[in-house]
Amino acid sequence: MRAKRLSWALIAPTALFALAMTVLPLGYSLLTSFQEFPLGRAPVFVGLQNYRNLLQDNNFQNSLITTLIFTVAATAVEFVLGLGLALLLKDEFPFQGVIRSSLIIPMVIAPVVVGIIWRLLYNADVGLFSFLVQTLTGKSLSVLSNTSLALPALILVDIWEWTPFMFLILLAGIQSLPTEPFEAARVDGASAWNIFVHLTLPMLRPVIAVAVLIRALDAFTVFDQVFVLTQGGPGTATEVATLMIYKTAFRFSQFGYGAAMAVALLLLVACFSTAVTRAFKGAS
Amino acid sequence: MLRRQFLKNSLGAASAVALSGCGSRESRVQLTFGSYADPGVDILKDEFLPEFEKATGIATEWVEADFSGWFQKALNDGETKAGAFDIYVMDDLWVPRFAGAGYLANLEELGFQPDPDFLPTAIDLGYWPPKTGPRQPGVDPAAKPTLFSLPIVSDVQILFYRRDVFGNTPPVAWEDIARVAREHSNPAQRKFGWVTRGVRGNPIMNSFFVLLHDFGGTEFDEQWRVTFNSPQAIEALEFYLSLLPYEPEGVAEFDSDQEGETLLQGNALAATIWTGWCRQTDDPSRSRVVNKIGFAVPPGHEKRVAKLGLFMAGVAASAPHKKEAAEFLKWFSRSDVQVRFARAGGIPFKTSAFKDEQARSNSRWLDAILDAMTVGVPSPRTSDWSKVEDILGTHLNLALLDKGKAKQHLDAASAEATAFLKSVGYYAS
Numbered sequence: 001m002r003a004k005r006l007s008w009a010l011i012a013p014t015a016l017f018a019l020a021m022t023v024l025p026l027g028y029s030l031l032t033s034f035q036e037f038p039l040g041r042a043p044v045f046v047g048l049q050n051y052r053n054l055l056q057d058n059n060f061q062n063s064l065i066t067t068l069i070f071t072v073a074a075t076a077v078e079f080v081l082g083l084g085l086a087l088l089l090k091d092e093f094p095f096q097g098v099i100r101s102s103l104i105i106p107m108v109i110a111p112v113v114v115g116i117i118w119r120l121l122y123n124a125d126v127g128l129f130s131f132l133v134q135t136l137t138g139k140s141l142s143v144l145s146n147t148s149l150a151l152p153a154l155i156l157v158d159i160w161e162w163t164p165f166m167f168l169i170l171l172a173g174i175q176s177l178p179t180e181p182f183e184a185a186r187v188d189g190a191s192a193w194n195i196f197v198h199l200t201l202p203m204l205r206p207v208i209a210v211a212v213l214i215r216a217l218d219a220f221t222v223f224d225q226v227f228v229l230t231q232g233g234p235g236t237a238t239e240v241a242t243l244m245i246y247k248t249a250f251r252f253s254q255f256g257y258g259a260a261m262a263v264a265l266l267l268l269v270a271c272f273s274t275a276v277t278r279a280f281k282g283a284s
Numbered sequence: 285m286l287r288r289q290f291l292k293n294s295l296g297a298a299s300a301v302a303l304s305g306c307g308s309r310e311s312r313v314q315l316t317f318g319s320y321a322d323p324g325v326d327i328l329k330d331e332f333l334p335e336f337e338k339a340t341g342i343a344t345e346w347v348e349a350d351f352s353g354w355f356q357k358a359l360n361d362g363e364t365k366a367g368a369f370d371i372y373v374m375d376d377l378w379v380p381r382f383a384g385a386g387y388l389a390n391l392e393e394l395g396f397q398p399d400p401d402f403l404p405t406a407i408d409l410g411y412w413p414p415k416t417g418p419r420q421p422g423v424d425p426a427a428k429p430t431l432f433s434l435p436i437v438s439d440v441q442i443l444f445y446r447r448d449v450f451g452n453t454p455p456v457a458w459e460d461i462a463r464v465a466r467e468h469s470n471p472a473q474r475k476f477g478w479v480t481r482g483v484r485g486n487p488i489m490n491s492f493f494v495l496l497h498d499f500g501g502t503e504f505d506e507q508w509r510v511t512f513n514s515p516q517a518i519e520a521l522e523f524y525l526s527l528l529p530y531e532p533e534g535v536a537e538f539d540s541d542q543e544g545e546t547l548l549q550g551n552a553l554a555a556t557i558w559t560g561w562c563r564q565t566d567d568p569s570r571s572r573v574v575n576k577i578g579f580a581v582p583p584g585h586e587k588r589v590a591k592l593g594l595f596m597a598g599v600a601a602s603a604p605h606k607k608e609a610a611e612f613l614k615w616f617s618r619s620d621v622q623v624r625f626a627r628a629g630g631i632p633f634k635t636s637a638f639k640d641e642q643a644r645s646n647s648r649w650l651d652a653i654l655d656a657m658t659v660g661v662p663s664p665r666t667s668d669w670s671k672v673e674d675i676l677g678t679h680l681n682l683a684l685l686d687k688g689k690a691k692q693h694l695d696a697a698s699a700e701a702t703a704f705l706k707s708v709g710y711y712a713s
Binding site: 038124146230232233234236250252254 | 352355356359380381384385386420422423474482483484485532533534535536537667668670671674678681682685707
């Protein structure tokens with residue numbers, strides 16, 4: 001009994017800290033989402049009005065779709081490239097340390113700096129992409145003011161920055177796999193492809209689940225690059241949910257509506273992560 | 285003995301330091317300014333705050349962040365009444381929000397009375413509710429306009445034009461701009477007749493604003509009904525789009541930095557730009573068109589206006605040093621201080637400073653700025669303008685990408701803005 005009390009007492013500070021840092025702000029956001037903040041007056045309780053408005057807000061629904069496309073496309077490509085790089089660089093080779101270190105450089109650059117670098121690369125006058133297109137076709141290309149290219153351009157930036165993260169996690173996962181099953185398969189004459197499909201992938205599944213989930217959750221909340229590169233434009237082509245929430249709450253001072261958007265995004269992210277987790281569990 | 289002596293001395297020194305600290309806190313108040321980073325406030329910050337400190341003995345601290353970051357900080361400080369700042373430096377667009385929500389102290393109660401030397405268009409931006417125009421819902425229609433903030437640096441969009449192309453007489457009509465653009469543009473040689481901001485939201489809206497008003501359009505009528513899809517507004521947008529062939533590729537992603545750089549590099553013949561760029565045009569380290577740029581009120585069509593966008597300053601309602609903050613505002617808005625501010629290269633807000641001979645010879649753009657300030661028009665005075673501006677600015681950006689469909693895009697913007705205004709109580713049922 002005494003030992004139990006002691007264990008509760010030892011856990012209590014951490015639990016209280018976690019409560020103060022996570023549950024309280026979430027609870028406050030939820031409370032805010034049921035309120036309206038008229039100019040110069042006290043907040044007014046409006047019940048579910050903000051959520052009803054959300055259901056009719058085409059712009060917010062479009063921003064959720066844009067966020068979903070961004071997340072799925074970026075995470076999928078990052079996974080494929082990260083896995084490919086991990087398989088390629090898993091064995092010992094000369095200059096291994098230098099090559100692996102240089103691969104993770106994009107990941108350690110601040111997202112705002114990444115945004116500025118790519119803004120220059122995409123620039124119609126001095127950018128690399130425009131130069132290449134001009135060399136080939138004689139016409140310059142303004143990537144970020146093209147409604148069809150702007151979102152893929154943002155996805156490319158995310159892929160450039162975060163593929164190293166996938167690579168690192170998957171490489172660690174591959175290197176931690178037991179060697180015996182692979183040796184046995186080779187002795188039995190299994191092809192490299194069969195080994196990859198029937199051994200590497202299934203054994204790596206828990207690591208893949210974690211890597212995909214972490215990257216997807218991060219991609220859902222992308223903000224810095226969009227803010228620096230496109231501000232959600234051209235038109236609303238790259239308006240992701242976080243940018244819209246930020247503008248609604250802090251630029252337009254609609255705190256209640258912005259909080260309702262944040263809660264809706266949280267629910268979407270929770271559904272998405274549950275679906276991904278179940279998919280991986282089901283497959284195993 | 286030695287140890288006792290050491291302890292005695294240490295105790296004495298510590299007490300002296302502690303007491304002197306208390307003394308200095310009591311005698312030397314520190315005013316905390318919060319601002320967004322902008323070269324427009326550099327002269328005030330670097331040259332005039334030290335002068336104020338010397339003149340009054342009041343210490344100052346300048347805290348700045350980027351535009352959005354500072355807006356957020358100031359909003360939090362105002363909302364929570366934290367009292368972290370004494371003076372908020374604001375974009376004039378923020379005044380309705382900050383004064384309306386009670387974040388600002390009443391300057392009249394702090395003993396401030398504006399004198400007639402203030403430019404009327406500048407000082408009027410500091411009143412809430414506004415002196416003219418409709419009042420947003422929730423604001424008492426009978427309430428007397430009260431002074432909540434003061435201009436701190438004037439700013440307005442003026443026409444920058446190439447004197448070696450247009451001659452010394454500035455273009456007075458938009459048709460002159462279009463004609464010269466047609467005759468002199470050569471995209472292959474990176475020579476463009478016009479350059480504009482095209483980024484969605486505030487940047488493109490700032491570019492379109494002058495045309496909208498020049499062509500006889502407005503944003504709202506007296507009942508806040510949206511009017512930016514009127515025939516005049518459509519004609520203005522069609523004209524704006526007709527200049528596109530004479531502009532650089534990708535203006536849809538241009539903000540003021542690209543717009544200004546295009547002009548400074550000698551690639552554009554004209555643009556309407558904020559006055560913060562004036563000084564750079566004559567700086568050989570920044571400009572390839574030194575002394576080639578002329579300044580004037582933007583051209584007109586049915587009328588001739590300029591877009592105001594002043595730096596304002598207000599005393600925080602929760603300021604720990606309201607009296608000293610008001611003292612600073614009184615000091616900085618004294619006409620003699622404003623004359624010195626103008627001579628040092630700042631953009632003043634008092635008529636006498638604009639007319640000072642030495643200031644005019646130091647800054648050859650002052651006359652154009654004074655003319656533009658005189659016909660200046662501010663953004664609509666409502667705290668909901670940012671949202672409407674975002675809606676209209678998004679559709680303007682789409683029109684720019686479509687290179688047409690002016691009516692279709694303005695109708696769509698109007699419908700969306702009307703729905704928004706209705707949802708926040710602008711129209712009775």
